[in-house]
Amino acid sequence: MSLFEKFLSIQQVREELLTNGINPFHLTIEKIISPTEAVINGRTTILVGTNNYLGLTFHPDCIQASQEALAQEGTGTTGSRMANGSFASHGDLERAIADFYGMPYAIVFSTGYQANLGVLSALAGPGDTILMDGDSHASIYDGCRLGGAEVLRFKHNDVTDLDKKLRRLGDRSRRTLIIVEGIYSMLGDRAPLKDIVAIKKQYGATLVVDEAHSLGVLGKRGRGLAEEEGVEEGVDCIVGTFSKSLGSTGGFGVSAHPEFEFIRYTSRPYIFTASPCPSVVASTRVALRIIRETPKLRQQLWENAQMLYDGLEEIGYTLGAEVGPIIAAMIPSKEQALAMWQGLLEQGIYVNLMIPPATPNGESLLRCSVSAAHTSKQLETIVQSFANIHSSLKEPASSLST
Amino acid sequence: MTTYTDILPQILETLNPYAKKAGQLKETTDLVSELGLDSLQVMQMLLKIEDQFDISIPLNNLPNIRTVQDLGQEIETLLKG
Structure with a gap:
């Protein structure tokens, strides 16, 4: 077995993850517009997975x-x-x-x-x-x-x-x-x-x-x-x-x-x-x-975090922890998480897809990181997009595989 | 002093819930490839073992623990201090 053969198993996993040709772990941001917006797959997308907490970039x-x-x-x-x-x-x-x-x-x-x-x-x-x-x-x-x-x-x-x-x-x-x-x-x-x-x-x-x-x-x-x-x-x-x-x-x-x-x-x-x-x-x-x-930036970040947290909780998502700048929606299966991540991206929302073994307790997560630079309108759009895909949680995981 | 002979039946009992079929567990059983434990299950299993014997297994030693026997020998070494 050559040194390179060990990558074959990784190749297989990558191919399973490819959804309509998009690799969630090798995403290209075609153009960065602001701390909270970019062009991805030709679409203007709200970024809510950047860790750009204060939007200072x-x-x-x-x-x-x-x-x-x-x-x-x-x-x-x-x-x-x-x-x-x-x-x-x-x-x-x-x-x-x-x-x-x-x-x-x-x-x-x-x-x-x-x-x-x-x-x-x-x-x-x-x-x-x-x-x-x-x-x-x-x-x-x-x-x-x-x-x-x-x-x-x-x-x-x-x-x-x-x-x-x-x-x-x-x-x-x-x-x-x-x-x-x-x-x-x-x-x-x-x-x-x-x-x-x-x-x-x-x-x-x-x-x-x-x-x-x-x-x-x-x-x-x-x-x-x-x-x-x-x-x-x-x-x-x-x-x-x-x-x-x-x-x-x-x-x-x-x-x-x-x-x-x-x-x-x-x-x-x-x-x-x-x-x-x-x-x-x-x-x-x-x-x-x-x-x-500028402590006001921090205050804005927490107001935004509260707004997104409340919005996702109201829809019915199970969230990973108390309110904070990292808000992780816990998804029952890897397949559902992948399909929902793709669904969000198609609506112009980028969040982080997190799946085992990188996650604690084998959880699959759609992880949002809130920024002080998010506007109320952007946060409303994010919540609405999460609401649009929420029904996927009721579908069996097998029907979500693409 | 607790010896490997004393330790082995205790480990087998702790590992029993992870066995896929009765009688599967032997000294030579590979914890990952034969029991099919993932990294989370390995961690949970080790925490049980640690509390059972009141020891802490260093992460540095994990690559050397592949089989039930390896685990028993590691416990014996740690108990000797």
């Missing part, structure tokens, strides 16, 4: 900052910060992030994925233990694996299971890193962070919180779940991404521990990759300022 201040950086600093850095040097703007962004969180130390990574790889692999190595939530993002799984620590998994959001696993570790609990997420990306549920902080303190462990989906969304200043729950002092490190609320690409880690600064010298995903390009750094800094200065 087209903010004139972000675009202007990016354009100025392009003109002044060029298109790319062409190398890593350790080997080729840092641009002054990298340091400026790190100070801006540190200031935003009220913590002294911040490190910028080229993607959010790399932020988890870089921070987790540097913090916990051979001889250490990581306790991760079972529903963690793939970047957390990969980051845990990269460092060489022993990795244990506790039941999703189950503080009793976390406690049990820390107890079993005995003295090793003091060399244990707990990693959880502020908002989980599949169902939109939150970590029980107050309880997790209390347990972390009880066992003397270290706690990292990934605020990828909660930055700009939760907390009085938009810092995330730790701020919302009033437990920032109990969190040792926050990791996050620029590619959601901040509307660009990249990631970061921020901490109050002085030793955090030394991650730069040990973290392979930081050292052996090109540093973020100047236009991205510039727009991210401005987006951070906008989050800080």
